[in-house]
Amino acid sequence: MTRIIAGRAGGQRLRSVPGSATRPTTDRVKESLFGRLDAWGMCEDARVLDLFAGSGALGLEAASRGAAVVTLVEKASAAVAVCRENARALAASCPEAKITTVHSAVAGYLGRAPFHRWDLVLADPPYPLENAELTRLLSLLVGRLGPGGVVVVERSVRTGEPDWPRGLRRFERSDHGETVLWYLEADEEPRNDSGPEE
Template sequence: MTRIVAGAAGGRRLRVPPGDTTRPTSDRVREALFSALEAAGAVDGARVLDLYAGSGALGLEAASRGAREVVLVEAARAAARTAGANAAALGLPGVRVEHERVERFLAGPRAGAAGGWDLVLLDPPYAVDEEALAGVLAALVPLLAEDAAVVVERSARSPEPRWPHGWPPARQRRYGETGVWTVHP
């Protein structure tokens, strides 16, 4: 069972997309991740972009904890429908779902947020290779707010993402088989 861990919708259950095309971030990992992000002041009032959103669990967790705007971007039709259903069921303000490939969304006009994105969450499928992920991270550079945080979740066996030139070193946390890298470009 996947649920919202804390905030206005804390404890509420989330549906997961049918089949095995997504791997929802565990409650334990989301709890640890968002505790650290909240301690850094990166969630409350933030504009959040959740790429490869799946069920929407990461972005909806941010909305539950006070993010003012959350955009869930998901290419898989069933997953985008599930994310939309979860967002509607929770009724949190400022959440919208974009059914589109991440690369296409980032290249389009809807990605250019006024003032930039404060928090970007990426949990790409294992099929997204390091080269493709590096391209997505590079596409984010002009779209970020000044004090943004970027979080990448991958298998703990994956190499550290290739960050865009000039970004500071990332902080890595490992939760069993899950690796989480956080950087403040």
């Protein structure tokens, strides 16, 4: 079992995805990640997108810390069920947060999702995912960050730094044993889009 570290639902247990296919983020890494995000004021009233959500632990941590909208995107059916169960369990502590679970591959979701700008994107792809494929997926986020928006990518230190897509730039990294967190921000003006913002 993992847990919510802090915020309105601090200490609440979350169900883990059964089996070994999903690699949960450790509490130590989450504490470092959200310590930085809180210092930057990234969670309160934020629109948060949790890609490769697994159990939903990262997105739900953001909800506990005041995020207004959290979208959990996960393609594995077993993980989607766990995301939905964890989101329901969090609802009593965070009734003001709108939490949605989307059963979809990341590329498919980003390719068809209604246009809006995210304040915070959390991406914890499977370690075997090739860096070239990660770059392609991240390119789908270009122009979709709100002002001051941040993308955080969790990877193994062994995979090396990816080539970031044009339109995103890395501004910080944080190492935690076998895990590295890459922090990205927009490197160009957001695109104009006539579609509705939600």
